Amino acid sequence: MNQIRNSFFSLISIFLNVAFGFVYNKIVSVYFGPIGLSLLTHYQNLVAFFMHIPQEGIHKAFINQLTQEEDSKKYTGKIIVHTVVWNVIIFLMQWVCLLVYMYWAESPLEELFVDWKASLLIGVSFFLFVLNLLASSWMVARHKLKRYAVYTFLLGITSVIGMFCCVYFNVSHSLYWIILAVTLSNFPVFIYMCLTVYRKFHYSWNDVKDLFDGKDYFMPLIIMGAVSLISGKLLDYIVREIAFDLIGPYETGLWQSAVKISQAFVFLCGAFLSTIFYPYASECIKDKSALHNYVKKFMLLYAPVTLIGVAAMFILKGLLFQILFSEEFIQADKYFLLILIGDWLRCLSWVGGYLLMASSDTRRFILFEIISGVVFILVFILGTDYFSWEVMAVANLIRYIVYSILMLFYYKRVWMLKESR
Numbered sequence: 001m002n003q004i005r006n007s008f009f010s011l012i013s014i015f016l017n018v019a020f021g022f023v024y025n026k027i028v029s030v031y032f033g034p035i036g037l038s039l040l041t042h043y044q045n046l047v048a049f050f051m052h053i054p055q056e057g058i059h060k061a062f063i064n065q066l067t068q069e070e071d072s073k074k075y076t077g078k079i080i081v082h083t084v085v086w087n088v089i090i091f092l093m094q095w096v097c098l099l100v101y102m103y104w105a106e107s108p109l110e111e112l113f114v115d116w117k118a119s120l121l122i123g124v125s126f127f128l129f130v131l132n133l134l135a136s137s138w139m140v141a142r143h144k145l146k147r148y149a150v151y152t153f154l155l156g157i158t159s160v161i162g163m164f165c166c167v168y169f170n171v172s173h174s175l176y177w178i179i180l181a182v183t184l185s186n187f188p189v190f191i192y193m194c195l196t197v198y199r200k201f202h203y204s205w206n207d208v209k210d211l212f213d214g215k216d217y218f219m220p221l222i223i224m225g226a227v228s229l230i231s232g233k234l235l236d237y238i239v240r241e242i243a244f245d246l247i248g249p250y251e252t253g254l255w256q257s258a259v260k261i262s263q264a265f266v267f268l269c270g271a272f273l274s275t276i277f278y279p280y281a282s283e284c285i286k287d288k289s290a291l292h293n294y295v296k297k298f299m300l301l302y303a304p305v306t307l308i309g310v311a312a313m314f315i316l317k318g319l320l321f322q323i324l325f326s327e328e329f330i331q332a333d334k335y336f337l338l339i340l341i342g343d344w345l346r347c348l349s350w351v352g353g354y355l356l357m358a359s360s361d362t363r364r365f366i367l368f369e370i371i372s373g374v375v376f377i378l379v380f381i382l383g384t385d386y387f388s389w390e391v392m393a394v395a396n397l398i399r400y401i402v403y404s405i406l407m408l409f410y411y412k413r414v415w416m417l418k419e420s421r
């Protein structure tokens with residue numbers, strides 16, 4: 001009963017995230033067309049790049065510690081301090097690399113980093129994302145998903161208000177400020193998080209000095225997050241930089257609209273796995289029989305429901321493009337089928353990926369990520385001569401076919417009980 005109630009509030013928060021995401025896309029699509037959407041999406045990919053190691057590495061370790069170890073205000077405070085410090089270290093490393101890249105490269109987003117003030121503003125907004133993610137990870141670990149739904153609503157509504165103000169008051173360089181409004185909306189939500197989460201626990205300077213005492217449970221997941229960042233988000237970002245030159249910003253915007261719809265579905269699945277599957281899998285990771293029974297029951301529901309969702313999106317594709325973007329985007333349906341199939345396989349394979357993280361199986365995780373990343377790059381490079389606009393979707397599809405096969409072999413070898421094989 002408790003899991004059903006938590007699932008309900010988890011679904012509310014997930015749908016709020018997706019709904020507000022499409023409100024952003026709709027505003028930009030109507031006022032700025034495919035070119036504006038391509039720039040907004042590329043910026044969001046940059047945000048996702050900065051969020052990846054915190055989300056898939058640091059905060060997974062944070063959740064593991066809260067679900068598997070003692071529960072006290074002092075201990076939770078210590079883990080929060082360690083998590084914040086690791087976030088600061090990783091953020092600064094990424095931020096320096098980004099500024100160097102924007103200075104030397106010819107990126108479509110380089111005009112956002114016009115001076116040190118603009119760069120500082122973007123940096124602050126990125127780090128607020130990270131701190132809010134820490135608060136939401138605590139809620140997930142403690143199954144406080146009703147509060148998480150409130151947090152999601154506040155985050156979304158402040159972003160929408162900021163975007164509408166930019167358009168309504170005709171702010172100069174509106175697209176620039178709309179982009180910033182999405183991330184700067186984290187500030188009022190951060191204040192809310194300080195009042196409802198961070199002040200609950202006890203902190204001390206000794207927690208900072210003890211940082212490396214906890215490296216054994218942080219470092220494996222940080223390494224896994226870094227590897228998946230390189231083989232995933234970094235490749236996605238580079239491919240989109242290439243796409244601007246390969247097919248132009250207008251066609252990139254059309255392609256991104258198809259990706260956006262499919263990725264909304266991927267986000268629903270990923271958020272559900274993070275908030276429901278991962279915490280419960282972490283709790284029973286030391287009991288192979290209990291974990292196998294849980295995964296089997298979960299997949300019997302998860303696989304057919306996700307397949308129905310993919311089929312429904314394909315059937316309603318024309319209507320979706322028109323409602324979520326504008327009539328101009330209907331021509332993007334040529335990308336849709338290959339993208340949907342690849343992303344459905346991604347959603348299924350993530351179950352195995354989360355098991356790798358829950359068990360801190362670093363070596364196998366790194367190996368699988370490297371293989372899938374190499375497959376993606378090879379198909380993208382070699383396929384450019386045989387495909388035109390389809391090459392990104394084809395590379396993504398083949399990548400997740402290979403990744404799904406690897407996860408099937410992994411689960412059969414490690415977690416499947418002998419009598420179930």
